[in-house]
Amino acid sequence: MPISFDSALGIHQQALAVRAQRTELLASNIANEDTPGYKARDIDFKSTLKNINYQSTGSVSTTNTKHIQNEMGNVGADILYRVPNQSSLDGNTVDGQLEKSAFSENAIRYQASLTFLEGKFRGMLAALKGE
Amino acid sequence: MGLYNVFNISGSSMSAQSVRLNTVASNLANADVVSSTEKGVYRSRQPVFEAVMDALNGDGSGVTNHSTPSVRVAGVVENNAAARKEYQPEHPLANEKGYIFKSNVNSIEEMANMMAASRSYQNNVEVFNTTKQMLIKTLNMGR
Numbered sequence: 001m002p003i004s005f006d007s008a009l010g011i012h013q014q015a016l017a018v019r020a021q022r023t024e025l026l027a028s029n030i031a032n033e034d035t036p037g038y039k040a041r042d043i044d045f046k047s048t049l050k051n052i053n054y055q056s057t058g059s060v061s062t063t064n065t066k067h068i069q070n071e072m073g074n075v076g077a078d079i080l081y082r083v084p085n086q087s088s089l090d091g092n093t094v095d096g097q098l099e100k101s102a103f104s105e106n107a108i109r110y111q112a113s114l115t116f117l118e119g120k121f122r123g124m125l126a127a128l129k130g131e
Numbered sequence: 132m133g134l135y136n137v138f139n140i141s142g143s144s145m146s147a148q149s150v151r152l153n154t155v156a157s158n159l160a161n162a163d164v165v166s167s168t169e170k171g172v173y174r175s176r177q178p179v180f181e182a183v184m185d186a187l188n189g190d191g192s193g194v195t196n197h198s199t200p201s202v203r204v205a206g207v208v209e210n211n212a213a214a215r216k217e218y219q220p221e222h223p224l225a226n227e228k229g230y231i232f233k234s235n236v237n238s239i240e241e242m243a244n245m246m247a248a249s250r251s252y253q254n255n256v257e258v259f260n261t262t263k264q265m266l267i268k269t270l271n272m273g274r
Contacts, residue, residue: 020134023265027137027258028199031144033251034151035180035202079198100254107261111268118272 008124012117014052018045019110021077026103029094036090040082040099048077134266136199141259143183143201148252150178150204155245162236167226172214173234175241181205210235 005013022043032038084093158175166172182200212235220229 023134023262024136024140024199027140027262028201030254030258031140032180032182032200032202033254034148034247035182038182038200041198096251096254100257103258103261107265110265114268114272121273 009117009120011049012113012120015049016110016113016117018043018048018052018077019106019113022106023103023110025079026099026106029099030096030103032092033094033096033099034092036092038092038094040084040094041079042082042102043077043079134262134269137262138259140199140201141255141262143203144255145252145259147178147180147202147204148248148255150207151248152245152252154178154207155241155248158236158241159238162234162238162241164234165222165224166214166232167224169214169232172232173236174209174211174214175234175236176207176209177244178207179205 022045025041025043029040029042082093082095082098085095085098154176161173164173180202181204183203184200214235215233216230217233218229219225219231222231225231
């Protein structure tokens with residue numbers, strides 16, 4: 001009977017992928033803190049995870065050069081725009097403190113997912129070895 | 132994988148902020164430069180940032196990634212405000228009417244600019260280090 005990794009590892013592998021994509025998005029926000037006209041973006045983590053459970057992710061098939069590939073095609077996350085707290089003359093909506101704290105929290109949760117994943121693998125190894 | 136692109140993004144931002152710091156240093160160094168004509172006076176310079184929307188994706192898939200742009204310096208522009216005129220007939224560079232033209236650098240503005248640039252640079256260094264640690268931990272998973 002083949003081992004189904006999907007059911008053994010649970011939600012953690014998809015959570016890890018979404019966290020990685022979110023890291024990239026937040027890093028881009030922090031890098032563009034001073035760019036005029038740049039709008040800050042983010043992923044809604046909870047709703048993305050819920051949607052992953054109900055459908056298989058995949059990228060849009062493009063058969064014509066004019067077809068637009070969906071953004072971040074491998075996870076299918078919806079990228080939303082942040083609502084700015086303060087208006088700014090140059091059109092930049094990045095709040096430096098907010099982005100930094102979101103980035104730190106995301107990094108810690110990524111490592112938490114990594115730790116859980118490692119724990120699951122160890123459990124499977126222990127079951128295989130019969131200890 | 133998304134995380135490798137972060138190095139490119141943070142690196143581009145560190146480079147852009149260092150250009151900004153260079154222009155601040157140049158402005159502060161030339162703040163007291165004097166000229167006899169309005170045209171020859173030193174004008175303060177600022178870099179203009181823009182988000183790079185057309186870059187290829189880091190994993191070589193050839194798909195432009197519009198949602199995580201890096202930053203680049205589009206150019207360095209000069210401040211075209213009027214130069215300050217002062218009446219100093221004994222100055223060696225005074226023109227025939229006795230006026231010298233001073234640069235339009237505002238030192239306080241440049242200091243504030245320098246602090247903002249250095250703070251932004253530090254933020255990006257932190258992003259870089261945190262992502263590097265995340266990747267190393269991922270590679271060491273299960274060891």
